[in-house]
Amino acid sequence: MTSHLFCPKCGRASEGGLCTQCLIKHFNLIEYPSILELEICPTCEACFAGGRWTKYQDYADAVTPTIMSQLNIHPDANDVRIALKPPLSDGRTSKIHVRVDAVVQGMGVFKEFDVEVRIKKRACDRCCRIARGYYEGIVQVRASGRILTEMERHASEKIAHMVIKQIQDISRNAFISDIKHLKEGMDIYVGAIRAGRQISKAIIDKFGGSFSEASKLVGNRDGKNVYRISFAVRIPKLMPGDIISLKDRAIQITGSRKKVTGMDLRTGARFISDAKSLKGVKLLCHESDAEETILTMVQDDEIQILDPDSYKPMILPKPPFLKAESGDEILVVKTGEGVFVLPEKKG
Ligand SMILES: [Zn+2]
Ligand SMILES: [Zn+2]
The missing domain is CATH 3.30.70 (Alpha-Beta Plaits)
Known part of the structure; x- marks a missing residue:
């Protein structure tokens, strides 16, 4: 003899217990509090959702995880999707429409409801720490x-x-x-x-x-x-623009990392050295100490300038990089080891 099982609610045939229709009808997809709370830091606007503070682009992005963390969805529901409408757009209390879709025993179920969302201001962990x-x-x-x-x-x-x-x-x-x-x-x-x-x-x-x-x-x-x-x-001690004295050379530093680069202000030759071997080197001045003066004469290997302080003419060896002509203004540095013309800054 075959045994027939019936749904105790509606009397339809079932596998035992409630039939799927009745199960769905009485299925409590979701439980939710009457008021949802959304905690927002007044300083940085981070939101407290799912047990931690997170910074969102705006409230709407924060609402979903916050509400998710406060809704109690039935464990037998699969493929849960939550849609909120309209998302909060400001920091005030407002009503929000929630629709939850899920699949239970192969059947689609949904629930729609309105819930009040209350915005609570609270300083977040980060802002508290900054304040302390x-x-x-x-x-x-x-x-x-x-x-x-x-x-x-x-x-x-x-x-x-x-x-x-x-x-x-x-x-x-x-x-x-x-x-x-x-x-x-x-x-x-x-x-x-x-x-x-x-x-x-x-x-x-x-x-x-x-x-x-x-x-x-x-x-x-x-x-x-x-x-x-x-x-x-x-x-590093040496900075770009420093002018150093090294074995009767005057070097203008252009780069100072592990390797120090620069230019010999007398010969125009490129300079490169390990930073370590320049420890204790003598610093003459910095290029920002340079003064403007007039180039009064240019010859093959000599130039005449006016001393920027006394305006007295002085003769210097012509640096190979010099492009200025007689009558031009040039930059010079006066150091304990002589007066040096600086190359024109590029750009
Ligand atoms: Zn039934
Ligand atoms: Zn904050």
Whole structure:
């Protein structure tokens, strides 16, 4: 004898228990709170969704994950799709229309409802840390054997902000909590070690030099040791534009990294050397110390100029790179080892 099973609700034949139609009819696809909360940081507009803060392009992008995390969808539902209409467009409380589509036992089911979304302002983890002056790394920018110049300070600061901008989306702790200017250099405090390392790299990419890392145990958080890392960035002593004295040569530096390049101001010859072998070299001046003066006479191997301070004529050997003619203005530097004509700047 064959046994026939019937749906207890409608009496139709079924495999046992409710038939698919009745199952779908009584299936509770979704449970949701009467009010959904959307937490937004008032400072940076990051949204708290799914247990963490994320920065979205706008509210509409934030609403979906936030609502997803607060809806309770039946575990037997497959291929769940959620559509929201209209997405929130401002920071006020508003009603949102939700439609959830899913597949249950091979049948498509859906539920539509309106739900109130309440915007709550709360400072995010990142903004709280910035406000507290939190930091994990210090980038200490110094120059070897001299004080960091204004230009180098300015450029390092700009580099630091640029690096942060590039990585802040992937590293939420990538922020600058403070910049301290000291007599000899500057300290950049950053919220993430990774940011400190990238900033250090970018600074030596620009100026040459090197950096080293040192870590210091500063405490314990959730059973884990917390370290702070200091990045000692050393910019080379020689800078482009420096004029140095080297075995009775006067060299104008054009590049200063591992290799130092320049030009001999007497012969016009190209100069190249290892940075290491130039340690302790004598610095005469910088090209920004140059003064303008008049070229009064040009001969085969001599020129006459007016001393820029006393206006007295003086004779110099003619540098091979000199293109100016008598009557032109030229740039000269007066150093302890003589007066030198500088080549014209290109561009
Ligand atoms: Zn039934
Ligand atoms: Zn924030």
